[in-house]
Amino acid sequence: MIFESVIGLEVHAQLKTNTKIFCSCSTTFGASPNTHTCPVCLGMPGVLPVLNKKVVEYTLRMAVATHCQITPESRFARKNYFYPDLPKGYQISQYELPLAENGFIDIEINGNKKRIGITRIHMEEDAGKLSHNPAWSYSMIDFNRTGVPLIEIVSEPDMRSAEEAVAYLKQLRSLVRYLGICDGNMEEGSFRCDANVSIMPKGSQTLGTRTELKNINSFKNIEKALLFEINRQKETIHDSARIILETRLWDPEKNRTLSMRGKEEAHDYRYFPDPDLLPLVVDNQWINAIKAALPELPDEKKERFVREYSLSPYDAGILTSTRELADYFENCLKIFPRSKPVSNWITGALLGLLNAEGKPVSESPVSAQNLAALLKLIDEGTISGKIAKTVFEEMARSGKSPGEIVEEKGLVQVADFSVIEAVVSSVLDRCPNEVKAYKQGKSKLLGFFVGRVMQETGGKANPKIVNQVLKEKLES
Numbered sequence: 001m002i003f004e005s006v007i008g009l010e011v012h013a014q015l016k017t018n019t020k021i022f023c024s025c026s027t028t029f030g031a032s033p034n035t036h037t038c039p040v041c042l043g044m045p046g047v048l049p050v051l052n053k054k055v056v057e058y059t060l061r062m063a064v065a066t067h068c069q070i071t072p073e074s075r076f077a078r079k080n081y082f083y084p085d086l087p088k089g090y091q092i093s094q095y096e097l098p099l100a101e102n103g104f105i106d107i108e109i110n111g112n113k114k115r116i117g118i119t120r121i122h123m124e125e126d127a128g129k130l131s132h133n134p135a136w137s138y139s140m141i142d143f144n145r146t147g148v149p150l151i152e153i154v155s156e157p158d159m160r161s162a163e164e165a166v167a168y169l170k171q172l173r174s175l176v177r178y179l180g181i182c183d184g185n186m187e188e189g190s191f192r193c194d195a196n197v198s199i200m201p202k203g204s205q206t207l208g209t210r211t212e213l214k215n216i217n218s219f220k221n222i223e224k225a226l227l228f229e230i231n232r233q234k235e236t237i238h239d240s241a242r243i244i245l246e247t248r249l250w251d252p253e254k255n256r257t258l259s260m261r262g263k264e265e266a267h268d269y270r271y272f273p274d275p276d277l278l279p280l281v282v283d284n285q286w287i288n289a290i291k292a293a294l295p296e297l298p299d300e301k302k303e304r305f306v307r308e309y310s311l312s313p314y315d316a317g318i319l320t321s322t323r324e325l326a327d328y329f330e331n332c333l334k335i336f337p338r339s340k341p342v343s344n345w346i347t348g349a350l351l352g353l354l355n356a357e358g359k360p361v362s363e364s365p366v367s368a369q370n371l372a373a374l375l376k377l378i379d380e381g382t383i384s385g386k387i388a389k390t391v392f393e394e395m396a397r398s399g400k401s402p403g404e405i406v407e408e409k410g411l412v413q414v415a416d417f418s419v420i421e422a423v424v425s426s427v428l429d430r431c432p433n434e435v436k437a438y439k440q441g442k443s444k445l446l447g448f449f450v451g452r453v454m455q456e457t458g459g460k461a462n463p464k465i466v467n468q469v470l471k472e473k474l475e476s
């Protein structure tokens with residue numbers, strides 16, 4: 001039987017607010033343990049939570065960007081469970097009435113658009129961070145993260161492959177970054193994902209039993225975990241066994257998923273509306289203000305780049321993958337307004353450099369101004385395309401402007417006929433055998449001569465003139 005996989009994702013994104021969701025403690029990462037705490041986020045008796053308006057605003061931005069319906073009067077609920085990282089004994093979340101529902105985003109797979117439904121987006125608070133060490137007879141807890149705002153974005157089971165799941169996640173991450181509401185860092189845990197996966201006979205309308213995969217902290221691992229799990233489920237069915245509804249943990253060392261808990265052990269969270277918090281009322285005026293202030297989003301920007309700059313959708317997709325990279329591209333164009341070479345240099349040399357150094361474009365050693373200046377030097381014929389590569393490497397090392405480097409290292413292109421003629425003559429004199437062969441019809445040797453001349457001029461000779469002079473001399 002041919003099976004089809006079905007995937008739905010639950011993503012937790014940490015919001016970049018300055019303060020926590022229900023108190024004024026700082027959310028700054030990396031402070032000494034338990035220094036960003038107060039009676040509210042420590043769950044002391046007799047205190048009251050106060051909702052951070054910025055959290056609602058950020059969630060609304062995401063809701064609007066994902067075409068969700070906004071719930072006019074949503075509610076906070078208590079999700080009750082006992083765990084040492086949860087000082088109150090319950091997590092404040094949203095349950096029956098989340099802030100946003102029924103949205104979608106579009107992903108692209110091999111040039112084809114596919115729409116993925118967003119079931120809901122709700123706000124909740126993060127828990128503390130436990131540290132365990134086999135050498136200790138105790139565990140440590142840091143409550144700095146307790147009460148840091150999160151949004152949970154739940155998708156419909158609309159994805160049909162690991163590839164689609166990764167594309168969806170990347171699109172979602174790009175969106176939260178464009179909106180400036182989350183830094184989207186999977187490795188550091190500010191963007192986390194649980195993956196639900198099942199299989200069913202191809203074409204079936206009935207979904208199979210799903211398992212939920214946890215502990216996945218990179219795009220690579222999402223893909224690996226899903227592929228492993230889809231295969232495990234196929235083998236299970238092939239062996240005439242049944243898939244059980246359970247939570248499984250991804251083990252990145254062993255590259256496999258392991259059963260963590262079954263449905264019977266699943267928590268009963270005894271959700272109920274939090275009596276300490278009023279219903280949250282969002283009016284149209286607020287929603288409209290947020291809509292009006294929304295930045296240009298990745299999809300729109302990509303389409304505009306294709307249209308306005310005649311780029312391929314592929315290149316436009318790369319250039320708009322982050323807002324910073326798109327700005328870099330457009331800043332280059334302000335100085336050197338030719339989109340094709342600018343795009344080629346950014347997607348080639350620049351991204352190669354940034355990937356190698358593991359740096360975001362905001363920390364690029366080569367500024368947009370300097371890259372554009374380099375392209376100008378090529379365009380004006382001051383340097384050759386080949387020398388430009390050397391200049392670029394030097395720019396990356398020193399951060400200097402291309403003009404300075406070209407001057408310092410004497411890299412200006414040689415376009416002087418008499419200088420090139422002298423080098424050509426000297427090269428031909430030293431290669432009598434090759435000259436003879438060329439004259440007897442081995443015209444391919446022209447490339448050999450060009451190479452020699454370029455070598456002698458340190459790559460600085462204007463290749464057009466070199467070709468012209470060589471032909472004149474060889475054919476006379």
Ligand code: ADP
Pocket residue numbers: 006007008009010154155156157158196197198207208209210212
């Ligand atoms: P829970 O609270 O048990 O995690 P939710 O309803 O919050 O349940 O989340 C369910 C997630 O699982 C959603 O993203 C949904 O799309 C996905 N899902 C539901 N049924 C299936 C299925 N049969 N196969 C794959 N994913 C599924």
Ligand code: MG
Pocket residue numbers: 010194212
């Ligand atoms: Mg779940």
Ligand code: ZN
Pocket residue numbers: 020023024025036037038039040041042147
């Ligand atoms: Zn606090």
